[in-house]
Amino acid sequence: MFRRSRVASPACNGALLVAIAMLGAAVGLEATAPGAQQPAQPHATAAHAAVAAPETPDADAFLDRYCVACHNERLRTASLVLEGRDVERIGDDAETWEKVARKLRSGAMPPPERRRPDPAALDTFVGWLEGELDRDAAAHPQPGRVADHRLNRFEYGNAVRDLLDLEIDAAALLPADESDHGFDNIADVLSMSPTLLGRYLFAARRISQLAVGDPSIGPAVETFDLSRGLRQDGRMHEDLPYGTRGGALLRHYFPLDGDYVVKIRLGRNFTNSRIRAIDTREEIDVLLDGAIVSRLTIGGECADSDDAHCAQSGIYRTSPYHLTADDALEVRFSAAAGMHDLGVAFVRKSVLTEGPAPTLLPPRHTSSTYEAPRMDVDTIRLEGPFDPTGPGDTASRRRIFVCRPDGAADEEPCARHILGALARRAYRRPASDADVDTLLAFYRSGRQEGGFERGIQEALARLLVSPQFLFRIERDPASVPADGVYAVGDLDLASRLSFFLWSSIPDEELLDAATAGTLRDPDVLEAQVRRMLADRRAAALTRNFGGQWLHLRNLRAVDPDASAYPEFDDNLRLAFERETELFLESQMRDDRPLAELLTARYTFLNERLARFYGVRSVYGAHFRRIPLTDPNRAGLLGHGSVLTVTSYATRTSPVVRGKYLLDNILGAPPPPPPPNVPPLEEAAGGEEPASMRELMAAHRRNAACATCHRRMDPLGFALENFDGIGRWRTMDGATPIDASGELPDGTAFDGPAEFRAALVERREEFVRTFTEKLLTYALGRPVGHQDMPAVRAILRAAEPDDYRWSSVILGVVESAPFQLRAASPAVDD
Incomplete structure (x- = not known):
């Protein structure tokens, strides 16, 4: 674990490069080349499979019996009124009914102290409600519209690697990206400021020097x-x-x-x-x-x-x-x-x-x-x-110089061939004559200064700051009316697919299928998805998506107190991170059921981590797959990474862990805390209680805190046997650990093994949460109520395959939000 700093001053004589790039940023993105946008397709796709009509319950009677006592005009509990709702027009208020379906399906409502329907009646009502919502969504799809999407730092580094066969340290060239809804590939927050543009210009200059092998590079x-x-x-x-x-x-x-x-x-x-x-x-x-x-x-x-x-x-x-x-x-x-x-x-x-x-x-x-x-x-x-x-014989030079001129007369035709091939991959579509002519202008300028290779270097620097490389641009076809819904073209679908699975640009095979117009064929699309998942580049999915979903990136920033946890050091920090990365990669590579993320009785250890977990006979720095005999360590919730990022520096936190579980495992995040809530110790008042459980009970006596903490705290206590860095314990000081609790639906458990079993009994909640997070990551935008029918379609299709990774990923790729796009709204004169 180290920090890297660089002192260098690459020559920056591309004034025209700066002017063109700043102009592109100022006036908007470059126009899509003629012919680049594929025609609109009809929006009826496999993503909108027919939804069978479920048994029709007496909806009004169900609501009156179990819901209206609290959610009426007088009480307005949780600002929700169900009294008098027209159940014949579910689609008119889909957002509200999606919330109702989620609360009922999870068992969070009705609350345990209220009269609750029997499981059969509940399933019948929720199945009917979700079916009505799904049918309305199929008739009136709302796939959403993602803004022009700047490549984030991780995607930029991967794109350069795959375009030029050159590994770069993108973190040393570009600042970290903002995150939204848990991910740093959300288009709405990936803006381009003048300062950031300057960093991209510097990066383009430096990368082009390295890729070509600029002989003027100084020490x-x-x-x-x-x-x-x-x-x-x-x-x-x-x-x-x-x-x-x-x-x-x-x-x-x-x-x-x-x-x-x-x-x-x-x-x-x-x-x-x-x-x-x-x-x-x-x-x-x-x-x-x-x-x-x-x-x-x-x-x-x-x-x-x-x-x-x-x-x-x-x-x-x-x-x-x-x-x-x-x-x-x-x-x-x-x-x-x-x-x-x-x-x-x-x-x-x-x-x-x-x-x-x-x-x-x-x-x-x-x-x-x-x-x-x-x-x-x-x-x-x-x-x-x-x-x-x-400059040597580097991989990047072999990738770039696909031809060599025999003489001066051959130089520009060769340059046109080189730049056309690079532009095709960089822009994720066939390069037009206008695209290549723009790059040739920079080639000619560089050629006059320093010869053929210098010309290619200047043109490459221009390509790397082109908006068509830095942004994922999807243009509405002229034939689609304002606010219309259309199927994205094959080329845009290829980019969506490659950035989802690889966080990078499409390769030649994927581009060929898109250019031929065959990518949308279901058999071709499935074959491409399975090929891409088998490629080493698919590790980007588990590292980038998994690292953010599980908050692994936060592990680098946590700093457990040295006096409370003297065993913690950076070796252990790095081992925690690597264990979870390898575990996620193995689960996806072996195409395991998603529920096994919680139950797997194996992990990846080196000597340092094995010693910490109390596993014997593991020696050396290399990680290897090790079976687990301790049921408490099974799955992700036994990983030191997860347990450390959900703790404070000096102690565990059932609140932090409970909120983490609600948000990332059960998909029911609590609202933000109310203002001016005192910290835990102050809320307790007087003499500090003897145990964490007593301390939390004192905190819940604050009425503003009680509602959410009743849901969060019991879940967090399930992991209380693990201390602030994930070490197993049975005592907290002089107090025995009490790891009992209950799920939001009232299911009781005692300890992490029983908690895990209770979660798996309700695996649909976990799989739904995973799917929603994955869909957010795949789309580059937050999922909303309008996407829930697509989530249910994904889960229905994946259920016969036991919710394996490939079936859920294929479901995302085939879903309406992934394959469709809403046209721009009408602009008032």
């Missing part, structure tokens, strides 16, 4: 700061050699063939800047792609040095050597242009025997008397290129 300095919370007493990466410890493995792009310099700075004591453990002799390997470039030696007792060099002051040596010895940790080496793994690691002196790991004060403690038992790396500095010999 740059990049510094990689290793986290102080990272314990360096073991092998730090699976691709570092066995028999090493500490340091880091950096995946880095070397821009040119040439020489590069690595400088290593070691960690210091907190109080006197003395290199930690400098009295111990250590060997440090510098590696390139696994091969040792140099082995450096540092430290020791200085037996061969003069007395002045080894003078002592107090308990530690404090000579200049012990303050500056790492100045000599510098290596110059030659590297070919392209992506390489640069490693720095200490040579391990011995192999520890099996047994309990020693208890060490974690590096994040700031004790003035503490000195780490081992030397560690603080920063790695990489400089270069020096004495470059050329």
Whole structure:
């Protein structure tokens, strides 16, 4: 875990590039090229399958018996009035009736203390209500309309990778994106400010230099700061050699063939800047792609040095050597242009025997008397290129230069061929002559300055700031009236599909199917979805969607209190994150039923995480699939990642965990808290109660808090056996843990295993929540009441397949909101 900083000044002489890009941002997006928009299709698709008419109940009698006592004109409980509603016109107020159906289906209403219908009557009424809503939606589809969608930072990096075969660190080039409704690909918040435009311009210039191999690139300095919370007493990466410890493995792009310099700075004591453990002799390997470039030696007792060099002051040596010895940790080496793994690691002196790991004060403690038992790396500095010999034979150059001119007369035709091929992939459609002519103008300018390759570099920089690359643009066909609904063209469908599953641009096979007009064919579409899910790029779905749905991204920001949780360090943080990533990937790759996300009796562990969970006989830094014998650890709710991001720095929080479960597992998020609610300790008043449960009971005595906390707190208590970093416990201080509670429908449980079983008994709620989150992510907009019929259609189609990943994903792709689009509304004169 490290931070990366760069000091470089790439030449930026593309004034015309800046002017064109700023003009595009100021006056709107470039017009779609002629022929790029496919004709509108009729909106009757498989997404609107016929809904069978359910048994018709006496709706008025049901409402009068179970609902109107609270939801009437006088009480208006929860601002909802059902008294006098016309049940013959359900579609006229679909938003209200969707809320009613959800509350009844989840068991949240009627409340447990009120008269409740028997399950058969409830199912009959809700089935009828949902059927009426679905039939109205089929007759009057409302697929919504997504704004022009700027590629977010993650999508931009993937698009550059797939366009140019060049891996970039997008986080080092672009700022983080805003999120809405839990995701950072929501079109409405992906705006383009002048400042952000400047960052994209810089990124385009830098990426074009790297991709082409600009020989004028001068030496740059990049510094990689290793986290102080990272314990360096073991092998730090699976691709570092066995028999090493500490340091880091950096995946880095070397821009040119040439020489590069690595400088290593070691960690210091907190109080006197003395290199930690400098009295111990250590060997440090510098590696390139696994091969040792140099082995450096540092430290020791200085037996061969003069007395002045080894003078002592107090308990530690404090000579200049012990303050500056790492100045000599510098290596110059030659590297070919392209992506390489640069490693720095200490040579391990011995192999520890099996047994309990020693208890060490974690590096994040700031004790003035503490000195780490081992030397560690603080920063790695990489400089270069020096004495470059050329751009080399890189993957990006092979991707770009699909032809080579034999002479001056061949240069522009070759450039046209290169730029046409790049524009087709970048713009996600066949490139028009106008598209290529625009790029050729930049090619000619660059050609005059520095030859053929410089011309291609300038044109590539222009392409990378084109609105047609940076934005996903969908144009309404002229034949569709205002507010009309139409099926998106095959090319737009291909982009929707690729950004959903890969967070990137379509590949050639998907573009070919779209260009041929066959992608909408159900068999072709299903085959493409299954092909794409089997591709390695589909890992973007579990990492990007899963990471945001489960709040894994928040794991990097949490900071458990060192005194409360001394075992927590960045090694454990990274292990938590990797465990959940690998688990999600395996679930999707193996096409498991979605309910297994909650029940799976396996996970992925390395030695550090296995030791934390109390799992024996797991050694080494690499993660591997491990069966679980403890039912309490089953599924996602036993993962340290989930349990840590739902806790406070010093303690667990049944409220935070309960809200998380309501929102992300049960799909029933509570409203925001009312203003001026006192914090938990103040709400309790007087002497602090003996247990968390008593503390929460005191908080619920505040009438403003009681309604929501009655739903949240019991769910959060189900996980109370796990402390603030996910460690199992049976006592909270001197108080036994009470992990009993009940679901919103009154189902009782005691402990995480019973809680998990109760959730699986009602797996439809979890699967529905997952589907709604996935549909939000796929569409790039929040789902609303108008999308609930599509969600139910997805679930009906997936149920016979046990709600497996592929069946739900196919359902999303085939759904009305994914395949249809509403035209722009009419504009008043």
